[in-house]
Amino acid sequence: MDFETLKYEVKDKVATITLSRPDRMNAFTRTMMDDLIAAFDAVDADDDVRAVVVTGEGRAFCAGADLGAGGETFSRKDVAEGEISLSDQRVRDGGGRVTLRIFECKKPVIAAVNGAAVGIGATMQLAMDIRLASDKARFGFVFSRRGIVPEACSSWFLPRIVGISQALEWTYSGQVFDAEEALKGGLVKEIVPQDQLLDRAYEIAHEIVENTSPVSVALIRQMLWRMLGADHPMEAHKVDSRGIFVLGRSADVAEGVTSFLEKRPPNFTSKPSQDMPDYYPWWDEPEYK
Secondary structure (H helix, E strand, C coil): CEECCEEEEEEEEEEEEEEHHHHHHHCCCHHHHHHEEEHHHHHHCCCCCCCEEEEEEEEEEEEEEECCCCCCCCCCCCCCCCCCCCCCCCCHHHHCCCCCCCCHHHCEEEEECEEEEEEEHHHHHHHEEEEEEECEEEEEHHHHHHHCCCCCCCHHHHHHHHHHHHHHHHHEEEEEEEEHHHCCCCCCCCCCCCHHHHCCCCCCHHHHHHHHHHHHHHHHHHHHHCCCCCCCCHHHHHHHHHHHHCCCCCHHHHHHHHHHHHCCCCCCCCCCCCCCCCCCCCCHHHHHC
């Protein structure tokens, strides 16, 4: 599958998405937005993909928005001022379109942050499930230093990941910080030597691929993310109960229990593209609106 701004490869049931504008430190453009959304569409459409690793080509993960237009970078001259409602779809930011698509993904997503991750390079990771940093990675929520505000739904994601105090400190100051501070603040899971970063990401991905039910993982991903916004544990109890009741009768559960008792690796056959239970997506039901 060919894209203009990224590379896409599937091997051993893991899709690798590599941001690929190394001459511009993988800076984000509208084309990259379109490419990333299309790549995650491909991930969900392919049952042979069980996990995703996202990384960058060259010395950066993503250095933020491409600032080639100078002071006009964020001015959106394609939308005439005063002639459009702020609720119009054309006002929506590109980074948010990407993170919302990642949020909807049915597969686990691992960020392998190989270098500079600034602006959208930092915020796009927040919708990913596990973030690994190389020892050369740098992070920055630099929006206040550019006179703009955080985007890509980061005002929702970041405080949930690192806590409100840490989120405010990083976004108020706009400072660029190293992998050690990212680890201390809870933004990344671990720091890995640069030459071992992808190997570690694939190790985590293959642990999922080789031992878990695809439908279980797809449901778990949505359950945990969406319950972050629930106002009472009863909301989780309702969804948990549906899953236990419906999946309890499935072939994957029978295989999971039998393989455990027989002390052998499981052979799960469910496919997220066609075997999601009838109650999915539960959040579209009137009681969840």
